Amino acid sequence: MLRLVDALAWLVILFLMAPLIIIVGGSFTVTPYVAFPPVGFTLRWYDQLMHRQDFLDAFLTSLAIAVLTTCIGLVLGTLAAMGMHRHAFPGKQAVEGFLASPLILPTLVSGIALLQLYYYIDLNAALIGLVIGHVLITVPYVIRTVGAGLLGLDPALEEAASSLGAGPMRILWRVILPAISPSIVASSIFVFIMSFDQATVSIFLATPDVVPLPVRIYTYIDLAIDPMIAAVSTLMIGFSFILVAVLQKLIGLEAAFGG
């Protein structure tokens, strides 16, 4: 019985890893389609990708959106977490539910709802529109992660600073923010990756001029499934893994998520 559980567990791991293996392996194949196991070895698809201006532009667009989303989300989310975790006030539980609601509401619906709003206010700035959408669906994670950091904070630190004569702003900048910096770094990296990989909201909010990388891939797949997509996918996967490795190196994954 336990052997059976073990065997099943490894099969499930294999199932989970299959797409990763196929894509990374397939990006080096010499065949004009993604073959597995890959036939021969070539960097041709990566080379082809580097000469695709549309993909390079899409990469830069995604990068810009992710950076803006991270900055805005961090400020909004950290402030909200401070309001939630350092104060008691009536109706706190309801506010908490309200703040977490973008996690419960379907992403697709949030995308369409924003699309409607942009139509009515005639927003002609797709980049801003995309950033707003990304902030909306990622900011609950900032609130949660930074909130966990604040809960773990030793109140004696503040008391000590306060009794030594530090004002509220000084305490915020010199005591609280440095103390919760691991959660802030963790949520930044997390939000950056989520924004960079975000596809559902982006598909609705992208315009022909402002195309994030996942949307570019989506429209390309409609026409062809060649190994160039495996190459760009491999790069995206590598990018995310590097960021998570940096996070692990800096503060450790367990500490990052309050584990």
Added chain:
Amino acid sequence: MTPGRSAADRVRHDRTGRAAALYLAPITVFYLLFLVLPYGLVLRMSFYRFSATTMYVPGFTLANYAAITTDPFYLTLLGRTLWLGFLVTVLCLLLGYPLALKISRSGQRTKTILLVLTLSPLLINLIVRSYAWLVLMGENGVINQRLLDLGVIAAPLPINNNMISVTVGLVHISLPLMVISLVSVLDRIDPRLTEAAESLGAAPGRIIGRILLPLSLPGIAAGATLVFCFTISAFITPALLGGNRVSTLSTMIYSKFIAALNWPVGATLVCILTVVTLLVVQLHTRLFRER
């Protein structure tokens, strides 16, 4: 440093909630503008009438809801979406439970490796993951090519552009979420319980059925809620792996808004999807949070 003192200290900071309101003001404005207002607009659109010339006619009619809830076409669509949600949830549970059990019973080192392997698919974006299944399960895909080469099958298996490929893709996406939910409850079960049962001669099957399953029920419920809600509103995977042949609520919503340009009906479908999601979440909260 007693917990009581730190809680009292936090409260002491602000009894009136004025400071909290200050901190919460930016996010509240942001949510009102970009969450409440847009959702309100969609709700309002669902009460408008469709017009072939001007797309919509402002007003208040429940005609869209009436049409959708009586039209067999939309009822089938809704049924298929809910069935898909159910199917994916059950499969995630069946596949996720053994893995979660293995993870929670492993030593620290194996546990970390297994967790990293389980969670790493979350770092791959949805489109890329669907693309991988397209490559694997396509008519000339890796699986069919292998099986044809080996002579196991004479013609490609019909595993692309149908419910099978959509289900596989959706299970793959939701599985890590289910496993995490399960591991978090399994980890909290006192190992002495299973040890005691073992020493009293209970077979592993009995231990799983009588101790682990009942005690992990909250994790099962949380994971199932998450996976079900995620699946019924998933758009990218059904769109890519269904190849226009498997329509769900989400793909229909997309086509009503982007291709067919029938916003009132699209908005009505959006509202139905949202209500179903909220009902499921509410049901879960009622059953499990208040204990």
